[in-house]
Amino acid sequence: xxxxxxxxxxxxxxxxxxxxxQCTQDMNHNYxxxxxxxxxxxxxxxxxxxxxxxxxxxxxxxxxxxxRSTTEDFPLRLELAAPSQTSVYFCASSYSISIxxxxxxxxxxxxxxxx
Amino acid sequence: EDQVTQSPEALRLQEGESSSLNCSxxxxGLRGxxxxxxxxxxxxxxxxxxxxxxxxxxxxxxxxxxxxxxxxxxxxxxxxxxxATYLCAVQLYGQNFxxxxxxRLSVLP
Numbered sequence: 292x293x294x295x296x297x298x299x300x301x302x303x304x305x306x307x308x309x310x311x312x313q314c315t316q317d318m319n320h321n322y323x324x325x326x327x328x329x330x331x332x333x334x335x336x337x338x339x340x341x342x343x344x345x346x347x348x349x350x351x352x353x354x355x356x357x358x359r360s361t362t363e364d365f366p367l368r369l370e371l372a373a374p375s376q377t378s379v380y381f382c383a384s385s386y387s388i389s390i391x392x393x394x395x396x397x398x399x400x401x402x403x404x405x406x
Numbered sequence: 407e408d409q410v411t412q413s414p415e416a417l418r419l420q421e422g423e424s425s426s427l428n429c430s431x432x433x434x435g436l437r438g439x440x441x442x443x444x445x446x447x448x449x450x451x452x453x454x455x456x457x458x459x460x461x462x463x464x465x466x467x468x469x470x471x472x473x474x475x476x477x478x479x480x481x482x483x484x485x486x487x488x489x490a491t492y493l494c495a496v497q498l499y500g501q502n503f504x505x506x507x508x509x510r511l512s513v514l515p
Contacts, residue, residue, distance in 0.1 A: 331415075333493070336503070398449050
């Protein structure tokens, strides 16, 4: 199993540009998440999904959109990129939300810089 | 407001020098507390889940403990390969996790 795969690993955007961060998992997990990680801060939840066709906002959703058309894929779209969106983005998945099987499996991250 | 703090922010140890990392939390409803390890340029990797006060979990040189307000990650006789950032996260009821900022551990040979 590849686990959680994110692309691209690095990207530089100009202010106002748009892009999509791709995330796919091959573990047949129902739950998928997008987090951003800024220096000195904890991971912040952007959006999450409990299954295909179902998404919901997390703590910091402004400026982002998601879709979940399949169990495997959970892309994150940035519209009108702003310098405040410079961050490292992590996609994660989990089998369930129960305590004993709810651990998150993370991708390797996508480092985005907006200039 | 649900909050998770970790201390120290950074820790340098000599190889073999045991120590502890702290994770303190104030949350409205705790389902579980998770510890993750994160290597530079990588995503976090799961270490432990703790469910209730008094619980302990061990893995190699690491032992995690939980009280009603905090968790400790004890590192016994660390090796350079234990160098990483250690994150704790509290799972609230539902899908939400609140992550701490992490402790950056360096173990010198």
